[in-house]
Amino acid sequence: MKIAILGGDGFCGWPTTLHLSARGHDVVVVDNFSRRAIGEELGAESLTPIRSLAERRAAWEELTGRSVGFAGIDLARDYEAFLDLLVTERPDAVVHFAEQRAAPFSMKSPRHKRYTVDNNLNATHNVLAAVVESELDVHVVHLGTMGVYGYGTAGMRIPEGYLDVEVPGEGGGVAQQILYPSNPGSIYHMTKVLDQTLFAFYAKNDRLRITDLHQGIIWGTNTRETGLDERLVNRFDYDGDYGTVLNRFLMQAAVGHPLTVHGTGGQTRAFIHIQDMVRCVELALLHAPARGERVKIFNQMTETHRVRDLARLVAELTGAQVETVPNPRQESPENDLHVVHDAFLDLGLRPTTLSEGLLLEVEQTATRWAHRADLSRIPATSLWTRERRAGIPASRTGAAPVGA
Amino acid sequence: MKIAILGGDGFCGWPTTLHLSARGHDVVVVDNFSRRAIGEELGAESLTPIRSLAERRAAWEELTGRSVGFAGIDLARDYEAFLDLLVTERPDAVVHFAEQRAAPFSMKSPRHKRYTVDNNLNATHNVLAAVVESELDVHVVHLGTMGVYGYGTAGMRIPEGYLDVEVPGEGGGVAQQILYPSNPGSIYHMTKVLDQTLFAFYAKNDRLRITDLHQGIIWGTNTRETGLDERLVNRFDYDGDYGTVLNRFLMQAAVGHPLTVHGTGGQTRAFIHIQDMVRCVELALLHAPARGERVKIFNQMTETHRVRDLARLVAELTGAQVETVPNPRQESPENDLHVVHDAFLDLGLRPTTLSEGLLLEVEQTATRWAHRADLSRIPATSLWTRERRAGIPASRTGAAPVGA
Numbered sequence: 001m002k003i004a005i006l007g008g009d010g011f012c013g014w015p016t017t018l019h020l021s022a023r024g025h026d027v028v029v030v031d032n033f034s035r036r037a038i039g040e041e042l043g044a045e046s047l048t049p050i051r052s053l054a055e056r057r058a059a060w061e062e063l064t065g066r067s068v069g070f071a072g073i074d075l076a077r078d079y080e081a082f083l084d085l086l087v088t089e090r091p092d093a094v095v096h097f098a099e100q101r102a103a104p105f106s107m108k109s110p111r112h113k114r115y116t117v118d119n120n121l122n123a124t125h126n127v128l129a130a131v132v133e134s135e136l137d138v139h140v141v142h143l144g145t146m147g148v149y150g151y152g153t154a155g156m157r158i159p160e161g162y163l164d165v166e167v168p169g170e171g172g173g174v175a176q177q178i179l180y181p182s183n184p185g186s187i188y189h190m191t192k193v194l195d196q197t198l199f200a201f202y203a204k205n206d207r208l209r210i211t212d213l214h215q216g217i218i219w220g221t222n223t224r225e226t227g228l229d230e231r232l233v234n235r236f237d238y239d240g241d242y243g244t245v246l247n248r249f250l251m252q253a254a255v256g257h258p259l260t261v262h263g264t265g266g267q268t269r270a271f272i273h274i275q276d277m278v279r280c281v282e283l284a285l286l287h288a289p290a291r292g293e294r295v296k297i298f299n300q301m302t303e304t305h306r307v308r309d310l311a312r313l314v315a316e317l318t319g320a321q322v323e324t325v326p327n328p329r330q331e332s333p334e335n336d337l338h339v340v341h342d343a344f345l346d347l348g349l350r351p352t353t354l355s356e357g358l359l360l361e362v363e364q365t366a367t368r369w370a371h372r373a374d375l376s377r378i379p380a381t382s383l384w385t386r387e388r389r390a391g392i393p394a395s396r397t398g399a400a401p402v403g404a
Numbered sequence: 405m406k407i408a409i410l411g412g413d414g415f416c417g418w419p420t421t422l423h424l425s426a427r428g429h430d431v432v433v434v435d436n437f438s439r440r441a442i443g444e445e446l447g448a449e450s451l452t453p454i455r456s457l458a459e460r461r462a463a464w465e466e467l468t469g470r471s472v473g474f475a476g477i478d479l480a481r482d483y484e485a486f487l488d489l490l491v492t493e494r495p496d497a498v499v500h501f502a503e504q505r506a507a508p509f510s511m512k513s514p515r516h517k518r519y520t521v522d523n524n525l526n527a528t529h530n531v532l533a534a535v536v537e538s539e540l541d542v543h544v545v546h547l548g549t550m551g552v553y554g555y556g557t558a559g560m561r562i563p564e565g566y567l568d569v570e571v572p573g574e575g576g577g578v579a580q581q582i583l584y585p586s587n588p589g590s591i592y593h594m595t596k597v598l599d600q601t602l603f604a605f606y607a608k609n610d611r612l613r614i615t616d617l618h619q620g621i622i623w624g625t626n627t628r629e630t631g632l633d634e635r636l637v638n639r640f641d642y643d644g645d646y647g648t649v650l651n652r653f654l655m656q657a658a659v660g661h662p663l664t665v666h667g668t669g670g671q672t673r674a675f676i677h678i679q680d681m682v683r684c685v686e687l688a689l690l691h692a693p694a695r696g697e698r699v700k701i702f703n704q705m706t707e708t709h710r711v712r713d714l715a716r717l718v719a720e721l722t723g724a725q726v727e728t729v730p731n732p733r734q735e736s737p738e739n740d741l742h743v744v745h746d747a748f749l750d751l752g753l754r755p756t757t758l759s760e761g762l763l764l765e766v767e768q769t770a771t772r773w774a775h776r777a778d779l780s781r782i783p784a785t786s787l788w789t790r791e792r793r794a795g796i797p798a799s800r801t802g803a804a805p806v807g808a
Contacts, residue, residue, distance in 0.1 A: 079518060110533045114483060117529045118522075121598075125521045129514045157572045165569045167585070169559040170742050178585040181571070182601070190605045194525075194598050197586070201594045205734055205789055330609055338574055385609055 001285060002026045004089065006075060006127065007097030008068075009053045010035045011235050012143060012218065012277060016095060018225035018232065019278035020285075021066050028069030028089060029053065030082070030098070034119070035235075038105070044239035044377045047251065047369045048221060051231050059231035076122035079130060086134040093139040093285050094131075098123050099191065103147070104328070104382035105241040106188035113187045120191035121198075128202045139209045139288040140199075141281065146216050146270045146301060146339065148193050150183030157338040161214070161297025185331055199295045207292045211284045215277065216270030216301030216339075219246040220357060221365045223275045234274070236365055238373065240380035245269070245307055246314070248378060250366035253318035255373055262380075263327035265308025266334030270301035273352040283347045299341040302351035313354065317362055328383050405689060406430045408493065410479060410531065411501030412472075413457045414439045415639050416547060416622065416681060420499060422629035422636065423682035424689075425470050432473030432493060433457065434486070434502070438523070439639075442509070448643035448781045451655065451773045452625060455635050463635035480526035483534060490538040497543040497689050498535075502527050503595065507551070508732070508786040509645040510592035517591045524595035525602075532606045541613065543692040544603075545685065548616045550674045550705060550743065552597045554587030561742040565618070565701025589735055590788065603699045611696045615688045619681065620674030620705030620743075623650040624761060625769045627679045638678070640769055642777065644784035649673070652782060653715055654770035657722035659777055666784075667731035669712025670738030674705035677756040687751045703745040706755035717758065721766055734788040 003020055007013040008029030021027045031053065039045060051059070053070065061067045069089075073081045075098045099120040100106065106116040124142070131138045149158055163180045166173035179200060184190040195212070202208045226234040237243045238251040249259045272280070280300045289296040305313075311322045327333070345351075407424055411417040412433030425431045435457065443449060455463070457474065465471045473493075477485045479502045490498075503524040504510065510520040528546070535542045553562055567584045570577035583604060588594040599616070606612045630638040641647045642655040653663045676684075684704045693700040709717075715726045731737070749755075 079514070083514075110483070110487075110537045113533050114526075114529065118526055121525055122518075122522055125518065129517050133514045156578060157574055159572065163569070163571060165567070165585070167567060168561045168563065170561055170740070171559055174560060176585060181569070181580060181582040184601075184605060185609075187605070190601060193601050197588075197594060197597050197601065201588060201591070205589075207789075336574070385611075 001093060002089065002091045003285065004028050004030055004085065004091045004094045005097065006030045006094055006123075007099070009033060010097055011237065012274075013097040014056070015223040015226050015234050015274055016097070016278050016281050017068055018060060019223055020282060021060065021068055022064065022225050023282060028071060028091070030071050030073050030075070030085065032072060032074040034100070038100070042239060042241060044237070044242065044374070045372075046235035047238055047372055048233045048236045048365065049369075049372070050233060050235045055231055059229055063229055075126055076119045079126045082126060083130040083133055086130055086136060086138065090136060091138060093141060093288070094127065095281060095285070096124065096127055096140060096142045100188065102242045103186035103188040104380055106186055107382045108241070116187050116191055121194055124195045124198055128198055128208065131208055132202070132206045137209065137291065139211065139285070141211045141284050142195060142199065142213065144192050144195065144212045144214045145189060146214050146299065147186075147189040148182045148184055148196065148214065149180060150185050156336070157340065158299065159340045160299050160343055161212070161295070185329065203293070203295045209289050209291055209293070211288065211296040211298070213280065213284060213298050213300040216272045217244050217246070218274050218277055219244065219271055219354065220274040220352070220361055223278050236369070239377035241382065243378070246271070246310060249311055249314040250362060251370070251373055251378060253314050253320040253362065254366035254370040255375060256320075257375065257378070258321040258323035259311045259314060260323055260325045260379070261308055261311050262325060262329070264333045265306060265311060265324065267307050267331065268304050268335055268337040269307065270299075270304050270337060270339050271354065272301045273357055276302055276349060276351055279349060280344050283344060283349065287347060298343045299339050300344065301339055301341055303354060304337050304339060305354070313358065317359055328380050330385050405497060406493065406495045407689065408432050408434055408489065408495045408498045409501065410434045410498055411503070413437060414501055415641065416678075417501040418460070419627040419630050419638050419678055420501070420682050420685050421472055422464060423627055424686060425464065425472055426468065426629050427686060432475060432495070434475050434477050434479065434489065436476060436478040438504070442504070446643060446645060446781075448641070448646070448778070449776075450639035451642055451776055452637045452640045452769065453773075453776070454637060454639045459635055463633055467633055479530055480523045483530045486530060487534040487537055490534055490540060490542065494540060495542060497545060497692070498531065499685060499689070500528065500531055500544060500546045505592065506646045507590035507592040508784055511590055511786045511788050512645070520591050520595055525598055528599045528602055532602055532612065535612055536606070536610045541695065543613045543615065543689065545615045545688050546599060546603065546617065548596050548599065548618045549593060550618050550620050550703065551590075551593040552586045552588055552600065552618065553584060554589050559740050559742070561744065562703065563744050564703050564747055565616070565699070589733065607697070607699045613693050613695055613697070615693065615700045615702070617684065617688060617702050617704040620676045621648050621650070622678050622681055623648070623675055623758065624678040624756070624765055627682050640773070643781035645786065647782070649711055650675070650714060650718070653718040654766060655774070655777055655782060657718050657724040657766065658770035658774040659779060660724075661779065661782070662725040662727035663715045663718060664727055664729045664783070665712055665715050666729060666733070668737045669710060669715060669728065671711050671735065672708050672739050672741040673711065674703075674708050674741060674743050675758065676705045677761055680706055680753060680755055683753060684748050687748060687753065691751060702747045703743050704748065705743055705745055707758060708741050708743060709758070717762065718766075721763055732784050732787050
């Protein structure tokens with residue numbers, strides 16, 4: 001299969017690129033290096049010493065004899081260049097990771113909010129409009145997030161994409177199937193809701209074949225391929241903006257800092273190991289919807305955990321202390337989360353569980369590279385709302401509880 | 405009340421500006437004249453000879469002694485200028501009309517699709533982000549559309565904004581109230597769905613006070629104020645892109661052309677007279693939601709009609725013939741539409757009905773200015789999909805029936 005990986009230099013894009021290349025697909029990376037530029041802006045480097053894309057590609061070719069193509073395109077701005085790429089390369093599929101993907105970054109300031117909306121929406125819409133204009137039957141696989149649903153409601157059971165409802169009609173209720181209702185907790189998550197709306201429209205109006213992967217929080221750093229050689233190492237972010245909760249705990253443990261849990265740590269989140277993520281992307285590519293079918297939605301996660309239970313797990317493995325700090329997010333302090341995720345299991349996914357993979361991650365990434373850590377970058381500094389910035393707790397603002 | 409009218413030079417914005425000024429409010433127009441620029445691009449002028457905004461404002465001041473302010477700002481691009489305006493003028497409310505508003509225009513080409521998404525989304529998001537950054541308690545009133553719901557389902561009864569549903573939970577169903585499910589039929593309508601998502605987020609996260617007016621198709625050209633003097637006349641569009649169905653019929657009748665009905669004309673649409681529209685906007689301004697309340701949604705329409713019944717009505721008044729042409733849109737040929745619209749009636753709106761106002765419109769606008777008409781501009785030239793462009797009827801594409 002010929003596949004363009006949009007955002008192929010990023011945290012998810014790079015291991016996906018190598019996995020698909022290793023599996024025999026013909027892969028071209030499309031990237032504008034915005035993630036590296038944002039790292040410069042934040043003064044926050046990857047813990048792991050990632051190489052330039054040119055060096056990565058050369059190392060991969062040297063090791064495996066497989067070459068990976070590259071096109072430097074800003075998808076939100078360079079529509080014509082992307083259309084040219086489609087028409088010239090004629091890919092069977094594009095995998096679209098090319099969005100600003102950190103919720104805290106999206107909430108830092110009006111500029112960061114505006115960048116995230118402008119960049120993510122125009123990138124997604126340009127991809128869809130270009131596929132239509134190319135007149136090619138390109139399968140669009142997009143990395144979405146479980147976070148489109150929010151985590152506000154106790155006992156919710158999140159299906160894979162769609163919900164049967166009854167709308168009022170003149171002669172009684174009328175059955176409809178709708179996208180599962182969204183409740184995004186940040187500007188970033190909101191852009192993924194906007195993406196869903198674009199996908200539903202283009203699948204219906206232009207009969208594009210689209211798969212949306214509603215992903216949980218990734219943990220783990222390397223896959224089989226990125227672990228082959230130090231020049232292929234994947235990025236590991238632990239700063240307050242891009243570091244996910246587990247990475248932050250791992251780093252804190254590795255440098256002897258207490259694990260900082262936001263609020264009660266009662267927030268339940270969905271997780272998936274990075275090795276499973278790349279497998280899921282290939283499974284999605286191999287099981288595309290038919291033309292004229294609705295958007296295919298997978299819940300791309302394998303287990304759920306409360307944040308405080310994760311902290312306890314890491315503490316047990318490493319001997320670290322656990323400490324609670326105020327929650328910068330506008331959300332309910334405790335929530336349950338039940339996620340239907342049968343589709344990938346049915347397609348043969350065998351998940352890597354936290355209990356079996358976590359120790360390796362502690363040893364091979366966090367401890368190994370701890371000497372490169374800049375501890376000042378760990379705390380979250382983005383505050384979600386005016387009230388949060390003024391130090392007023394969520395319980396006094398009267399706002400609806402939301403997830404992030 | 406001090407009010408900024410975003411898009412205040414346009415078809416809805418201008419009569420709203422004058423109505424609110426006449427009612428004693430202090431009004432400032434914000435506009436980048438994109439509607440006039442698009443008219444140039446299309447080579448399609450307003451049937452009525454509209455004056456420059458400078459001449460309009462001077463005439464209004466001369467006639468009434470009331471002045472209307474002006475700021476030339478591209479809301480999708482000039483964020484800082486708009487923020488400055490908020491901080492300097494400190495309006496109580498903004499009325500946001502500043503979006504590309506023609507469905508056929510939004511479907512003309514990839515460039516038109518991309519312009520509509522980029523312009524409408526960034527304009528709306530910049531308005532919201534600027535209100536948050538200003539730290540002022542500005543009520544945002546937005547012109548949405550009934551078209552967010554599509555018109556696909558027989559017998560649907562569209563409530564004012566929200567729907568009670570039950571989502572599956574671990575211990576049985578969990579009650580939720582969600583935005584009424586959307587099903588947009590064009591890129592333009594889709595941008596209004598995206599707007600809704602932004603509004604829900606900002607009302608929840610930042611406690612902005614927001615009202616979204618889900619408007620039907622406007623008919624009529626002038627209000628009491630724009631009818632005062634020829635220099636105040638409102639625009640009347642009859643071209644295939646911006647002309648709404650009733651305006652097209654009126655023009656065709658006035659110049660002795662058969663009324664062209666798309667398909668069977670069985671599409672039911674919601675309508676409102678322009679005089680009622682400006683009254684509704686003021687009612688919405690006077691009945692803002694409280695801080696922390698969800699987005700207030702009104703269905704801003706007063707009656708529904710099938711397109712073929714409208715054609716018959718115009719034919720009876722004018723003696724015109726009726727002719728059917730293929731439908732350029734991807735939609736079901738016949739639909740019912742039942743719209744709840746109690747909120748404005750409860751606030752005292754007394755609707756102008758088609759049966760009482762249509763003859764005046766024929767005489768005072770269509771017939772009066774018929775000599776200015778360019779007949780070549782009447783047919784719709786935008787085709788919604790690849791299949792439509794290739795001349796394949798909707799019934800053979802297998803796509804879901806949708807409304808526009």
